[in-house]
Amino acid sequence: MARHRILVVDDEPAIREMVGVALETADFDVLEADTGQLAHERIVDERPDLILLDWMLPAISGIELARRLKRDDATAELPIIMLTARSEEDNRVQGLEAGADDYVVKPFSTRELISRIKAVLRRTSAAAAEKTLEVEGLRLDPVGHRITVEDEPVDMGPTEYRLLAFFMSHPERAYSREQLLDQVWGANVYVEDRTIDVHIRRLRKALAPWGYDRFIQTVRGTGYRFSTRSGRVTSA
Amino acid sequence: MARHRILVVDDEPAIREMVGVALETADFDVLEADTGQLAHERIVDERPDLILLDWMLPAISGIELARRLKRDDATAELPIIMLTARSEEDNRVQGLEAGADDYVVKPFSTRELISRIKAVLRRTSAAAAEKTLEVEGLRLDPVGHRITVEDEPVDMGPTEYRLLAFFMSHPERAYSREQLLDQVWGANVYVEDRTIDVHIRRLRKALAPWGYDRFIQTVRGTGYRFSTRSGRVTSA
DNA sequence: ACCTTCATGACAGCATTATGACAGGGGCGA
DNA sequence: TCGCCCCTGTCATAATGCTGTCATGAAGGT
Known part of the structure; x- marks a missing residue:
């Protein structure tokens, strides 16, 4: 099986960089997007296996993007992990309702992030791979x-x-x-x-x-x- | 592919001149307009690939023009990069809401401008190529x-x-x-x-x-x- | 009417795809 | 471990489909 491709959506280059390096070390292929707009394009175009989505984004917020993805059949199955700042933690219910498969609170350890990703991928890819x-x-x-x-x-x-x-x-x-x-x-x-x-x-x-x-x-x-x-x- | 044609809309000749030279050096074809009115005409008539739009324009403001363009199906897809003076920076949300694809704050380096333009063109032309x-x-x-x-x-x-x-x-x-x-x-x-x-x-x-x-x-x-x-x- | 500019049907050559055959590699069972 | 059989990747060759040009007839303009 080809390596899993993860799309990192965050408007802060520093975060993308950090996460990107961590993911690559963990043997994932990394795609990046700094706006919800671009993220959506890349999702449709390149079909990543999982999305790391920042809660707060300019223009289209992360949660809004998540809703859109879930609404469209073509992308509804895409697993999403939300990234939220501690202060926004209360909103996690909203995030899960919007269709996120998991959420991670900033600041997070890369080790934790990776293991969450693997867990989600295990779940979803097992499900997807078994769908006839x-x-x-x-x-x-x-x-x-x-x-x-x-x-x-x-x-x-x-x-x-x-x-x-x-x-x-x-x-x-x-x-x-x-x-x-x-x-x-x-x-x-x-x-x-x-x-x-x-x-x-x-x-x-x-x-x-x-x-x-x-x-x-x-x-x-x-x-x-x-x-x-x-x-x-x-x-x- | 033919060279991309960029329309520069600004009421100051000096700015147009500077930007124009930079764009031509970067292998773009340049069109100019000094009023929103004229800009609109040239857009409809000559269909440039991207618009560099000054925020402040006499009569029809840049933001107003952007709104109009987004409202009309024929021009809604045209990528727009807003040029704003630093003092107007707070308004950038308005700009993005009006449909700008990116914004650049004056004074800007031509290098930055060019790379922004290329980024926007890459995004939009990739999206356009997939649109039915x-x-x-x-x-x-x-x-x-x-x-x-x-x-x-x-x-x-x-x-x-x-x-x-x-x-x-x-x-x-x-x-x-x-x-x-x-x-x-x-x-x-x-x-x-x-x-x-x-x-x-x-x-x-x-x-x-x-x-x-x-x-x-x-x-x-x-x-x-x-x-x-x-x-x-x-x-x- | 006369001169241009287009539309069409026919073609031969070129390019791309379909197919059949084949030898090497590996896995599996005897 | 040895054979046998299934799979694979490549070729060579046949089969189709596309392309660019012509020659000729039709339509448009003056």
Whole structure:
């Protein structure tokens, strides 16, 4: 599994710096944002695994951002840890109500922060990883680690399984071969771009008996996409 | 990508001059305006990529202009950086509320100004690149990298997609073939001017089943335009 | 009418993607 | 430990789809 990516949202550079170093030491990848606005953009764009969110932010407050994230299906599952100053501690109920998974009071030890993060990630990623995805009858069961259609198993290799798992959790979105390599094979893996094509073919072949290969669409000049909406309509 | 065009709005020629030189050195194209009135005209007419806006202006104040721009859909997305004198610094909240993306306090170093501008442009252009555009039911989804009408995909080649993407993000404006080549094909590409005609035809053909080919209008003697308003009125 | 500027259909060449085959690597059971 | 079998990453090659140009007909302007 790739390293977890944490987004640190705080308007004070000093805090971001401190937390950032601590997180990197603990083997997380760190993203930063200094405003709620930017944070939201990066969340939508880069899908971090967890958000460290300062309570007080200019313009969009942390709590407001948390509410927005919970309201949108696409981001509702994102775990959030609130950072609050001691004086604001009373508000923690509000924070938890807004959807925070945990909260940490400043000043905090980095050790404590890290362990909280790991705890939250353990909880949520276990939950997320166990959620079975289903699209029009095509079912991916992370627990059983297999694909089924009407309870009948679909046979495919491990790589095809991971590829499909990635696609099913990021539908309706085009990915370049390079992005797929990063996401499915893992970063820093040297594999030929065109190898993707072969695995795509294997995946399609595995899904073809049920016609689900139509979900795996080629985006010419760019890469591939998983979509339930019909792809190219070859004119007769 | 073409150079970014920055509109500098300030009533003091000295400031405009200084900022202008700095921006040009940093490889931006510079437009100027000395009143809110004129600024608004140039914005509507020339669509700069970012606005540097002085807080204090005669007649229409900077903050008032910012509000107006945010109120109008056509200009709401335009990033604004406010310039404020130190004594006005307290008002920065007002500025941010009025929709400014950032603010810089005078006196400022040109280095700081440039880096702020770049930061804002990075943010907004990244966000803009992901925003789905829709015009009367015709939808362009940059993330999924495709065009849809009522959730039904519209089939077209990569070049037609890029061409439409450019048109949809620059509507109601005529472009010469040369400009289109620069923008859509990229600079330093040698292609016959008339090739555009062919791609325009392909794009129209792709859109025709839904009648959206009416948006792609010929501007005789000049080039083409994307417009929702009906094109040429052929006299009966 | 005459001269321009566009629209279209046809093409050949080029580019990108699909497919089938294959050799090496590893894991697992005998 | 040895084989056997499944997986993987790469190639070479076939199959499609795109592109840029032309030649020709249509439309617009004067």
